[in-house]
Amino acid sequence: MPEGPEGDRWVGHTANLASTRPNFTQQARSTAFLDTATGMLVYRDQATRLDLASASAGDILQAVFHTVPEGVERIYITAGDPWHRDVGRYPFLRDAVAAWLNAPTEGWRTDTGRGKDRMAGHFVHARHPVGRYQREGADQHVEIRSVGEWFDPDGADPTTIRDAFVLLWKALRAHWPDAVIMGSPSQTGRDLWTRTIPARGQFSEGYPVLSEELRGLLHATAGQGRTELITPPDVPEQLPALVEYDRTFAYAKHTWKSPVGAPRRITAATFASWSEKEQTKALFGCGHWQVRVTVPDGWNHVGILPAPAPGERAWHYPRTPGTTFTTWAGGPEVYTALSNPLAPWKVEILDGLLWDDGKPLDDWSKKLKEAWASLSAQADLHGDPTHRQAAHLASRAVRSLLLYGIGSFAQRPRTVTGTTPRTAERDIPADAEIIGFDDDHVTWQRPTGFSRDPNAHPEWAATIWSGARAALLSMRMRDDNTHVGALHAPPGTVVAFRTDAIYLTASQNWPYHGQPGEYLYKGHLAGPLPAPTTEDELLALRDAGRHAFHRTRTGGDA
Structure with a gap:
């Protein structure tokens, strides 16, 4: 930060920009759920098996709208990852995804947007892209999205996933009578937060947004979750075990x-x-x-x-x-x-x-924690195993609402992604970076800086992330009169950190009561085993440890 008047100018707010309580009701979107591996489509209480041909975006749109009413505005892909169908032809996943999104779709074109909550254009993401399409000559819009934005489906069929979204909606409606599930957890989480902005009192006029300079400083200097792999000689070449502890609903502990x-x-x-x-x-x-x-x-x-x-x-x-x-x-x-x-x-x-x-997030977080607790109880206690699975997925969706809602407050500088026909390459912006191409299109991206986002509060995200990173190291459990975290394990036993999780070479006697922020004993793989030296090796051991731990606890196959 500069000294003198220039630095003083940084320490303020952006003029005429604040988070305010909305005066409108969010519009619900008619939604269908599609497994592109099996062709199973679920819309409301009807399930139909579709012939998706090559599972291109055009094939999906044609098959879905041949079967269900034209009012469907969102299609969640529950399995199949059709945007990865041609990965062998491209050097990077993003290239394959961009080609899938931009392939010809007869009767449809890329959506140009409408309404306050409607975004235009495709969103190119390696694993969870968003395709936005508009029917030629008609005011009909549809999104194709991955349900993986919300939770790992873990093999659930489209009917169970639809039931999970119904349970999520009901749990949210218990706290927000006007709750609407939007396309992504970050959109939904932040929309729900705006509906907790006080109508009276100190911040009834809204929460002012920091100066662009301070937002830039926080963006550059406030990291998110801790991700670190500790390798030999700081840990043994052969680990006696790999034990996973994962903080339950961790960020909810740091919003008070x-x-x-x-x-x-x-x-x-x-x-x-x-x-x-x-x-x-x-x-x-x-x-x-x-x-x-x-x-x-x-x-x-x-x-x-x-x-x-x-x-x-x-x-x-x-x-x-x-x-x-x-x-x-x-x-x-x-x-x-x-x-x-x-x-x-x-x-x-x-x-x-x-x-x-202050407590700008406290009411929002408490409501989400209550929704999460209700769904978690159903996942543990309901007599119907299918309902239990749906409730578990819904509870994971609530976690995503808080996790990605907090992330959206950080408001990273915007990067616009676009595609241009090869015949019009001269129209590509001069400051754009080419990120992929095929015979017909060039895919590019360019930074556009910070937008005038009324809900940009990187100071909130930075505070929560710092508290969560500190709790990975040391956290007091008042009711148990003890401390937990990496610094309370012996030196040389910490193998890795991954956002909310710690990986150790030995189990710890850390109490767990199922409350947000506590350390859940989640995986145990007995050694000796080679210390991981890459993230892929760590994740493979983690998955094996979870499977082995589950078998030990249940006495059978995972």
């Missing part, structure tokens, strides 16, 4: 307090002038701090604070004794570095932003 209003800039001199009590209070508050950090002598455990990885757009966690680095971090992580159970790190505050504490 969030920053509100315009932040104060806290300089190094100001922080140093405070008493220890004032400094501790600031680090417990809603802040984002630039710090110079030194790993203490004799340190033999995992790193605590994230640092920009040299030459990469990523984060790493320095842990070599004596290493000094400069980074930005949230208060929970800085406080963990100073007060961890092993040895305090040297942390010097260089600069910072400190907000007032």
